[in-house]
Amino acid sequence: MKTFVSANKFVQIIILIVVGLVINRLLADLAIHLELPLYMDSVGTIVVAVIGGFSPGAIVGFLTNFIGGFADSSTFYYGTINVMIGVCAGIAARRGDFDKIYRLPKLLGMLMILSIPCSILSYFLFDFKIAENVVTPIATALHESGLPVLLSQILADFCTEIPDKSITILIAFALVRLTPRWFFKAFDSISGRMHEDRYQSKNEIHTLKAQVTTLLFVSSFALAVVATAVAYKTYSEAEIRETTLLAESVNRLVSDAIQSADSATLHEYIHNLEGKHPRILTITPGMHETGQWDVSIVCTEAPNPVCSKFSLAAIRISVMLFCTKIFSTLFGLLLAIVFTAILIANRRVVYPIHEMTEEMDHFAYDSSKGRRKSIKRIEGLEVVTGNEIENLHAAIIKATKEIDLYINKSEEQASSIAMLQMNIITVLGDMVEGRDETTGGHVKRTAAYAELIAMQLQKDGKDKDEIDDAFVATIAVAAPLHDIGKISVSDVILNKPGKLTDEEFERMKLHTVYGREMLLRASKNLGETTYLKMAKEIAYSHHEWWDGSRGYPEHSKGRDIPLSARIMAVADVFDALVSERPYKKAFSVDDALRIISEESGTHFDPEVVDAFLKNREAVEQIMKNKFEV
Numbered sequence: 001m002k003t004f005v006s007a008n009k010f011v012q013i014i015i016l017i018v019v020g021l022v023i024n025r026l027l028a029d030l031a032i033h034l035e036l037p038l039y040m041d042s043v044g045t046i047v048v049a050v051i052g053g054f055s056p057g058a059i060v061g062f063l064t065n066f067i068g069g070f071a072d073s074s075t076f077y078y079g080t081i082n083v084m085i086g087v088c089a090g091i092a093a094r095r096g097d098f099d100k101i102y103r104l105p106k107l108l109g110m111l112m113i114l115s116i117p118c119s120i121l122s123y124f125l126f127d128f129k130i131a132e133n134v135v136t137p138i139a140t141a142l143h144e145s146g147l148p149v150l151l152s153q154i155l156a157d158f159c160t161e162i163p164d165k166s167i168t169i170l171i172a173f174a175l176v177r178l179t180p181r182w183f184f185k186a187f188d189s190i191s192g193r194m195h196e197d198r199y200q201s202k203n204e205i206h207t208l209k210a211q212v213t214t215l216l217f218v219s220s221f222a223l224a225v226v227a228t229a230v231a232y233k234t235y236s237e238a239e240i241r242e243t244t245l246l247a248e249s250v251n252r253l254v255s256d257a258i259q260s261a262d263s264a265t266l267h268e269y270i271h272n273l274e275g276k277h278p279r280i281l282t283i284t285p286g287m288h289e290t291g292q293w294d295v296s297i298v299c300t301e302a303p304n305p306v307c308s309k310f311s312l313a314a315i316r317i318s319v320m321l322f323c324t325k326i327f328s329t330l331f332g333l334l335l336a337i338v339f340t341a342i343l344i345a346n347r348r349v350v351y352p353i354h355e356m357t358e359e360m361d362h363f364a365y366d367s368s369k370g371r372r373k374s375i376k377r378i379e380g381l382e383v384v385t386g387n388e389i390e391n392l393h394a395a396i397i398k399a400t401k402e403i404d405l406y407i408n409k410s411e412e413q414a415s416s417i418a419m420l421q422m423n424i425i426t427v428l429g430d431m432v433e434g435r436d437e438t439t440g441g442h443v444k445r446t447a448a449y450a451e452l453i454a455m456q457l458q459k460d461g462k463d464k465d466e467i468d469d470a471f472v473a474t475i476a477v478a479a480p481l482h483d484i485g486k487i488s489v490s491d492v493i494l495n496k497p498g499k500l501t502d503e504e505f506e507r508m509k510l511h512t513v514y515g516r517e518m519l520l521r522a523s524k525n526l527g528e529t530t531y532l533k534m535a536k537e538i539a540y541s542h543h544e545w546w547d548g549s550r551g552y553p554e555h556s557k558g559r560d561i562p563l564s565a566r567i568m569a570v571a572d573v574f575d576a577l578v579s580e581r582p583y584k585k586a587f588s589v590d591d592a593l594r595i596i597s598e599e600s601g602t603h604f605d606p607e608v609v610d611a612f613l614k615n616r617e618a619v620e621q622i623m624k625n626k627f628e629v
């Protein structure tokens with residue numbers, strides 16, 4: 001099984017084609033042996049088209065008739081029709097019509113349409129008479145009932161094709177179902193299934209492929225038509241010329257006979273000559289005028305005038321029948337060549353390019369592990385085309401390896417810059433808080449609480465529109481700046497040991513406004529970032545109340561307060577409660593959590609409080625670390 005999957009793709013295709021040919025032959029022979037009025041010669045074609053795509057299907061269709069033609073030459077000329085059966089089955093499989101049994105009638109419909117050109121071909125091949133095959137009895141009966149030959153042929157073919165193709169499709173469906181998955185999978189890249197899945201949104205690739213296929217198909221048809229027309233013209237002219245020469249020599253013979261023979265002998269002699277040369281309609285001594293358009297009269301004057309008549313229409317019809325065979329064979333052969341070329345192009349050009357494009361598509365955005373995997377997959381692609389594609393493959397491997405090294409280096413640098421930035425922010429926050437000598441590791445602890453709450457909300461699926469990994473990461477680095485505005489508040493107020501007067505408190509409240517202004521200035525200089533935006537929201541709104549009753553500076557309420565600030569409010573107040581201040585003792589964790597939970601719905605967002613309360617153990621761990629400076 002593994003050996004088959006890893007075998008050379010061409011060996012796999014050849015095996016598939018041979019299997020298809022054997023199925024076609026066996027079932028067709030079985031139908032003959034059982035004297036069934038069925039052909040049953042395209043089950044293998046359909047199975048191969050479904051498994052390996054329409055190109056191998058078309059090749060099996062052509063080869064079945066080509067090989068069959070050695071035993072019965074009329075089979076040879078139906079190659080084109082069987083190629084088309086392979087193509088139709090391939091298209092049906094690609095559209096998913098072969099996935100469910102109830103979709104099979106669509107393929108049956110396509111094959112029934114094909115039976116019409118097949119009947120017309122039979123009409124030509126059998127000299128405009130009823131074809132001699134399994135439909136002969138039905139077609140003859142229809143013709144005898146008064147229908148024209150062609151119509152009788154079409155109707156009889158239709159009556160036979162419906163059961164024949166229904167049974168064929170059902171057997172093919174069963175065989176495809178019985179085919180092991182690994183066998184099916186080995187042809188994913190050839191049939192186009194792999195690219196279908198990957199490139200659903202990139203219709204242009206399929207459009208281009210469809211355009212090329214249509215162009216080749218139309219070109220083959222045009223080439224076959226032109227070649228047949230040239231053959232018809234050349235051959236019919238040669239035939240007329242040859243028949244004229246024949247008529248002239250016959251005339252000379254008769255002319256000589258007139259001198260030596262009596263009337264009865266002459267009459268018998270002429271009769272014999274007419275029998276020997278069926279092309280010559282009549283041989284008449286004496287001169288005649290030229291008659292109808294489709295009859296040519298050749299006359300010889302000396303020594304005794306003789307005229308022979310032959311039918312131009314008969315010559316043209318016999319040449320046309322010959323040319324039908326040429327057209328049918330040539331078109332079938334061209335199609336088989338086209339589909340072989342498509343198969344090779346898919347294997348050697350389309351498949352490697354698609355694979356490389358797919359891997360390159362997300363390469364730069366992948367994780368380091370993903371990138372390594374992509375490089376391995378690109379290296380593992382079987383690109384042994386010996387041309388520019390192979391060079392491109394080698395170049396892409398080299399480029400991806402270099403890009404990977406470069407991205408790894410950049411990521412390392414970015415992470416050390418981020419670390420540095422984080423340290424600078426924390427130091428900045430500490431400096432601000434440091435002016436208020438009592439606050440200790442407040443900055444780091446509140447950042448840790450805020451991150452903890454955000455993670456819990458994400459876990460609980462709250463505020464899905466807002467909370468994602470980036471939100472959690474940003475709040476951890478934006479929280480340390482929540483009191484940055486205190487830098488503009490006087491040391492006297494900040495470090496006052498007792499309770500603040502109303503006026504002092506009003507001045508203290510302004511740290512929210514100052515904080516936002518400072519960060520606004522930073523945004524102007526550095527450009528707006530998610531980080532600065534969140535830092536502004538936190539600095540400005542971390543003292544707002546959920547019910548809007550006592551918060552500042554805006555008296556915003558509920559969800560008008562940014563989520564980051566609602567989270568910061570709980571983190572900030574909790575840390576203040578459990579910390580000792582000149583004017584108060586530290587509350588116990590129990591008391592602090594009780595106060596926080598009592599103020600849920602008034603001061604704090606209830607969902608944020610719930611998220612905080614769920615993490616008591618982690619909160620105590622953060623407190624234990626203290627982060628004292």
Ligand SMILES: [Fe+2]
Nearest residue numbers: 482483542543
């Ligand atoms: Fe504050």
Ligand SMILES: [Fe+2]
Nearest residue numbers: 442482483572
């Ligand atoms: Fe604070």
